Amino acid sequence: MRRITRITTVGIASAALALSATACGKSSNNTGSSPSSSSQATKVALAYDIGGRGDQSFNDAAYAGMKKAEDELGVKGSEAEPSQGESDADKVARLTSLARAGNNPVIGVGFSYAPAIAKVAKAFPKTTFGLIDDTSVTAPNIANLVFNEEQGSYLAGVAAAKTSKTGTVGFIGGVEVPLIKKFEAGFTQGVKDTNPKAKVLTQYLTQPPNFDGFSKPDLGKAAAQGQLDKGADVIYAAAGLAGSGSIEAAATAGKWAIGVDSDQYNQSGLSSYKDHILTSVTKNVSGSVFNLIKSVKDGKPESGEIRYGLATDGVGLADSNPAYKKMTDVIAAVDAAKKNIVDGKITVKTAP
Incomplete structure (x- = not known):
C-alpha cells in the first residue's frame, strides 16, 4: 500500500527544527541513521511538484517510474504532495521528513525543489537526492536528472x-x-x-x-x-x-x-x-526515476548531471x-x- 505524505504545520515546524539541529551538528544520530547508498536501500520517496499526482503529465510520469521500481525491484514507495502556496521552508520540511523516515533516494519532482534539496542534502549526506529539471545545485549525493x-x-x-x-x-x-x-x-x-x-x-x-x-x-x-x-x-x-x-x-x-x-x-x-x-x-521522467532508484539499490548511486536527450530517446x-x-x-x-x-x-x- 502506498503512503501519501501530507505534512501538517506542526510537522513542518518539527522537521525544520530537526534539520536546523542536524545542520549545526547537534543531532549526528539523525544523519548517521540515514540509509547508506547501498544495496540495502528498500524505501524510496517522491516529493511531487505543483499539481501533484493526477496531473496526467509530469508528476504522473515520475510516479510511473517509482511504480515500476516497486514492481521490478521490490522497493517500497512513499509519496509527498505539495501544498497550495508553499514556501521553500515547507519543501525543506517535506524532504527532511522523507529522509528521516529512511527513504533513499528522495526525489524532488521539479526545479522548484532546488533550494530545499541544497539544504537537506547537506544534512543527510548518506542519502541520495534526485532533482528533476535543475542543475543549479550540486553535491556528491545529488543526481540532477535533466532533459533536452x-x-x-x-x-x-x-x-x-x-x-x-x-x-x-x-x-x-x-x-x-x-x-x-x-x-x-x-x-x-x-x-x-x-x-x-x-x-x-x-x-x-x-x-x-x-x-x-x-x-x-x-x-x-x-x-x-x-x-x-x-x-x-x-x-x-x-x-x-x-x-x-x-x-x-x-x-x-x-x-x-x-x-x-x-x-x-x-x-x-x-x-x-x-x-x-x-x-x-x-x-x-519515469525512466530517470527508475534508473536512479535502481542505481541506489545496486550500491552505485547516480550523481551529478544525468542528461536525457533525443539521441538516447530521453x-x-x-x-x-x-x-x-x-x-x-x-x-x-x-x-x-x-x-x-x-x-x-x-x-x-x-x-x-
Whole structure:
C-alpha cells in the first residue's frame, strides 16, 4: 500500500527544527541513521511538484517510474504532495521528513525543489537526492536528472506545421521560467524551419512567483480558446495540469492538441479528448526515476548531471494516436528532423 505524505504545520515546524539541529551538528544520530547508498536501500520517496499526482503529465510520469521500481525491484514507495502556496521552508520540511523516515533516494519532482534539496542534502549526506529539471545545485549525493526538452519540442513544431491547415499554431507555457522557454524555443524553431510562413501564437499563463499556470486547467482552457479564436488549429501546451484545459478546448473545437511530458493520449483522465491529441512531447521522467532508484539499490548511486536527450530517446514524440500513424508525410518529416538533430545538422535553440 502506498503512503501519501501530507505534512501538517506542526510537522513542518518539527522537521525544520530537526534539520536546523542536524545542520549545526547537534543531532549526528539523525544523519548517521540515514540509509547508506547501498544495496540495502528498500524505501524510496517522491516529493511531487505543483499539481501533484493526477496531473496526467509530469508528476504522473515520475510516479510511473517509482511504480515500476516497486514492481521490478521490490522497493517500497512513499509519496509527498505539495501544498497550495508553499514556501521553500515547507519543501525543506517535506524532504527532511522523507529522509528521516529512511527513504533513499528522495526525489524532488521539479526545479522548484532546488533550494530545499541544497539544504537537506547537506544534512543527510548518506542519502541520495534526485532533482528533476535543475542543475543549479550540486553535491556528491545529488543526481540532477535533466532533459533536452527543446529537442522534443522541435519535433512537435515540425508535426504542428505539417498538420496545420490554417498556418497558425499555438504555444501555451504554464509559467514563464527558463525551463518552459526551452519548450517554446524548440517548438517555434521546428514550426518555422518547416513552414517559414507559419504563425506561432505564444502565451504564458502566469509569471513567477505565481505558479498557478502549472496547476489550474481553467487557465489553460481560456488561453487555448483565445488562440483558437485567432485561427490556431494546433495547440501545444507545456503547462502541467493546466495543460489539460488547453487539450479540452482544442478537442471541443475539433482541432489538434499536442501533449507534454507523458504520452497524454494514453492518460485515463484525458480519454474523452484523446482522439484530438495528435501527439505528445515525451520526457523519460519515469525512466530517470527508475534508473536512479535502481542505481541506489545496486550500491552505485547516480550523481551529478544525468542528461536525457533525443539521441538516447530521453525525449521524443509519441505516436499512439492511430490518426497520427496514418500521417506518413508528417512522420517522415519528424523522422528526418530527428536524424538531423542527432547527427548535429540541426542545433535546437534553448531560448526564444
